[in-house]
Amino acid sequence: MRIAVANNKGGAGKTTAIAHLAEALAARGRRVLAVDLDPQANLSRRLGYGEADLTDMVTAAEVVAANQKGCAADALVGCRWTGSAADLATRIDLLPARYDLEARVAEAGQLGSHERLDVALTGVAEDYDVTLLDCPPSLGHLTQLGLAAADTVVLVLRPEFDHLQGAIRVRDFVAAYRRHLGRPDLAVSGVIVNEHDRRRGLHAWHTESVTETFGELVWSPPVPSRAVLAEAIDAAQPLRARGAPARPLLEVFATLADQLEVRLDAAV
Ligand SMILES: Nc1ncnc2c1ncn2[C@@H]1O[C@H](COP(=O)(O)OP(=O)(O)OP(=O)(O)O)[C@@H](O)[C@H]1O
Numbered sequence: 001m002r003i004a005v006a007n008n009k010g011g012a013g014k015t016t017a018i019a020h021l022a023e024a025l026a027a028r029g030r031r032v033l034a035v036d037l038d039p040q041a042n043l044s045r046r047l048g049y050g051e052a053d054l055t056d057m058v059t060a061a062e063v064v065a066a067n068q069k070g071c072a073a074d075a076l077v078g079c080r081w082t083g084s085a086a087d088l089a090t091r092i093d094l095l096p097a098r099y100d101l102e103a104r105v106a107e108a109g110q111l112g113s114h115e116r117l118d119v120a121l122t123g124v125a126e127d128y129d130v131t132l133l134d135c136p137p138s139l140g141h142l143t144q145l146g147l148a149a150a151d152t153v154v155l156v157l158r159p160e161f162d163h164l165q166g167a168i169r170v171r172d173f174v175a176a177y178r179r180h181l182g183r184p185d186l187a188v189s190g191v192i193v194n195e196h197d198r199r200r201g202l203h204a205w206h207t208e209s210v211t212e213t214f215g216e217l218v219w220s221p222p223v224p225s226r227a228v229l230a231e232a233i234d235a236a237q238p239l240r241a242r243g244a245p246a247r248p249l250l251e252v253f254a255t256l257a258d259q260l261e262v263r264l265d266a267a268v
């Protein structure tokens with residue numbers, strides 16, 4: 001199953017959700033393909049490919065430009081997590097991105113160009129249990145490439161007004177344009193609340209608004225705001241590399257992965 005992870009709001013935790021859901025899924029034996037559709041290339045770095053590594057690599061930019069059936073296979077690389085995550089890293093592959101993925105936006109006016117990632121993943125994504133597509137915080141061409149290649153959409157947001165609005169815009173955009181994207185059944189099937197700080201009244205208030213807006217689509221528990229998670233993100237490490245302080249978060253992502261698996265099982 002291919003899942004586009006999106007919000008029309010930056011810094012919501014989209015890339016974080018993908019990296020650590022991939023960790024949780026791979027830890028239970030699932031094969032995960034992570035697709036970086038953001039020229040910021042944050043997901044690529046977090047799975048072990050920094051800017052210097054990416055210079056000479058074939059990335060999503062070339063794959064989308066090539067527009068050849070299955071050509072993403074030529075660009076896939078393995079997750080580079082080491083130590084206690086080395087074994088599970090063998091079950092995570094990455095289609096990396098570089099800043100020049102931005103160049104694909106210029107092709108948006110070409111008829112059918114939004115289908116190019118879908119074409120490139122044909123026969124490739126099927127080798128994985130889950131494909132997680134990391135969309136940039138826009139509704140533009142790069143996100144549309146992701147949506148046109150996705151079976152379903154998961155939104156990530158902080159319990160704050162602008163984040164909820166960004167998530168609603170994605171939901172409404174999908175509903176309005178899914179037919180044009182060649183995915184007439186595309187819809188939101190999950191909402192992850194991230195960076196929840198239960199000491200903040202604002203977060204409690206907006207967590208209620210998220211539930212009022214998205215109802216049963218909201219996955220639980222929310223991902224709490226934790227320094228250890230920011231540290232893992234900064235160091236491009238899996239959570240299990242951060243020892244005891246990260247254990248509660250491993251459980252949070254395992255529980256969220258359970259909810260993703262329900263969708264997987266339903267899709268079979
Ligand atoms: N649960 C959390 N606890 C603490 N810090 C967090 C948490 N989630 C995210 N962060 C912080 O927020 C930053 C942004 O997260 P992330 O890169 O996952 O967001 P994003 O939605 O992918 O952003 P963008 O829209 O730029 O792609 C991280 O670098 C990290 O510092």
Ligand SMILES: [Mg+2]
Binds near residue numbers: 016038
């Ligand atoms: Mg991101």
